[in-house]
Amino acid sequence: MRPPPLPSHLPPQDEDQVTALMSRRGIISKYAREQVTDQDIxxxxxxKWLNDEVINFYGALILGRSDACKENPATNGKSKVKKPLDVHFFSTFFWTKLEKEGYEKGRLAKWTKKIDIFSKDVIxxxxxxxxxxxxxxxxxxRQKRIESYDSMHDDRARVIKLLRQYVDLEHRNKKKAPFDFTGWEDYAPADIPQQDNGFDCGVFTCQFLESLSRGQESFNFCQKDILYLRRRMIWEIGNATLRTEP
Known part of the structure; x- marks a missing residue:
């Protein structure tokens, strides 16, 4: 079932808070190991094109929500918001290491010294x-898929190929055996939201990943929602928490 459409604005008090956040200087917010400054916000x-700091901060919020849900599993069964999955979020620097240096040279085994990715629902x-x-x-x-979500519908076969290689090498390193890909598929759905410019890709990416962290199989946003989503992300980063309602 497709989620309900998004509003066009935040509640007035939250819009006022966003405006105030945008006028602050210095460090705007800290969460886990991440921080965002006035230049980042x-x-x-x-x-504007999003940078590593904004995307990694948002990813930390996604990861934190997932971890908190594991510690406090009781949820309201009537909630319209899907319970977050057990996820791990790799920072933007993971892909750079994987693509440019590879598993061994990039020392990616050290990225998961305290994490068993194979116990997670989604990475x-x-x-x-x-x-x-x-x-x-x-x-x-959960779905036995290597997935790619691109708001410009480019061919991302290389992304899927390198992630398959990563999964196998990580399994060999941690489990001392090749990974069994029986039943797995490569998944790059065509019917996902698309951008109509060259600068909103970071917002689309953050929203793809946030939705996936809740197990969503479809997305309730499109290009017309991006201005609202940018404002919502400012509020979320400023408050170091993801909104439970739009």
Whole structure:
């Protein structure tokens, strides 16, 4: 079932808070190991390309929500918001290491010294393509899929190929055996939201990954929602929490 459509604006008090956040200077917010400054938050103004700091902060919020849900599993069964999955979020630097250096040289085994990715539902990965385009990728253990979500519908076969290689090498390193890909598929759905410009890809990527972290199989946003989503992300980053309602 497709989620309900998004509103066009935040509640008035939250819109006021967003305006206030955009006028602050210095460090705007901290969460886990991430922080966002006034220069970073400006990337969420209209027509701006998101940087690593914003995407990694947002990813930390996604990961934190997932971890908190594991610690406090009781949820309201009548809630319209799907319970978050057990996810791990790799920072934007993971893909750079994987693509440019590979598993061994990039020392990617050390990235998971305290994490068993094979026990997770989904691994979420923001992907930077040549510093000109962001896409989302996922290793979906629940659905047995290597996934790519691109708001410009480019061919992302290389993303899927490298992530398959990563899964196998990680399994060999941690489990001392090749990974069994029986029943797995490569998944790059065509019917996903598309951008109509060259600068909103980071927002699309963050929203793809956030939706995936809740097990969504479809997305309730499109290009017309991006201005609202930019404002919502400012509020979420400023408050270091993801909204439970639009």
């Amino acid at each position: 400006m990337r969420l103004r209209p027509n 979420l990965i923001p992907v930077n393509h040549g510093n000109i385009h962001w896409t989302g990728a996922a290793i979906n253990f």
